[in-house]
Amino acid sequence: MIKKIIFTLFLLAAMSHYSFAQRFVYVDTEYILDMIPAYRSAQKQLDQLSEDWQKDIEKKQLNIDKMYKDYQAEQVLLTEDLRKKREQEIKDKEKELREYRNQKFGYEGELFKKRQELIKPIQDKVFDAVQKIAKQSALDFIFAKSGELIMLYTNARYDKSDEVLTELGIAVTKNKNQTPNNPTNTNNPINNNNNNSVIPNIINPIKK
Numbered sequence: 001m002i003k004k005i006i007f008t009l010f011l012l013a014a015m016s017h018y019s020f021a022q023r024f025v026y027v028d029t030e031y032i033l034d035m036i037p038a039y040r041s042a043q044k045q046l047d048q049l050s051e052d053w054q055k056d057i058e059k060k061q062l063n064i065d066k067m068y069k070d071y072q073a074e075q076v077l078l079t080e081d082l083r084k085k086r087e088q089e090i091k092d093k094e095k096e097l098r099e100y101r102n103q104k105f106g107y108e109g110e111l112f113k114k115r116q117e118l119i120k121p122i123q124d125k126v127f128d129a130v131q132k133i134a135k136q137s138a139l140d141f142i143f144a145k146s147g148e149l150i151m152l153y154t155n156a157r158y159d160k161s162d163e164v165l166t167e168l169g170i171a172v173t174k175n176k177n178q179t180p181n182n183p184t185n186t187n188n189p190i191n192n193n194n195n196n197s198v199i200p201n202i203i204n205p206i207k208k
Contacts, residue, residue: 026143028161032126035165035172042118050111053104060097067093129167133160 033039071086078086104110134142142160162172 023137023139024141024143025137025139025160026145027130027164028145028159029126030145032161032164032168033122035170036122036126036168039119039122042122045118046111046115049114050105053111057097057101057104060093060100064090064093064097125168126164129164130160133163133167 067086067090071083071090075083075086102109106112130142133139137160145159165172
């Protein structure tokens with residue numbers, strides 16, 4: 001966190017020093033995406049998939065817990081061969097559960113692929129719109145306010161988020177500080193995976 005603040009202060013100082021030659025603006029990518037109906041619909045689909053798969057995992061875990069409790073209650077009555085058989089059955093179920101969880105939520109699992117299928121095309125369109133505005137306005141840098149870069153201070157006059165939405169054909173009918181009708185559920189872990197975002201914190205440089 002301290003390193004990010006130091007970097008931001010350094011960057012602001014550099015911006016001030018070179019402001020006579022370069023132009024800087026920023027966009028709020030989270031706000032932009034949440035204002036796009038297709039993004040909210042896609043995120044809702046991902047939330048539902050995640051919820052369904054999580055319920056399956058919980059059911060499988062309950063079944064394993066029951067198998068283990070039953071085994072503990074009966075093991076004194078079982079022969080050595082039967083104990084080994086029951087233990088192996090439990091281990092097999094635990095392995096199946098781990099594989100299922102990894103298949104659904106693991107790196108490059110079904111949720112990851114579905115997110116790429118639904119979200120990435122929308123992010124690409126936003127990125128293209130940002131690039132177009134940057135070229136049209138002869139900008140040198142565009143910062144992403146909602147990225148990892150800490151914006152210690154922002155002046156709304158340099159916020160180009162609504163221009164990006166207009167470029168995307170999204171009607172801006174209210175103040176950007178208001179919440180959309182169907183806001184993204186940011187509490188769901190799949191919505192916070194910024195590492196998958198194709199929108200960088202700084203769009204740099206813009207070739208004129």
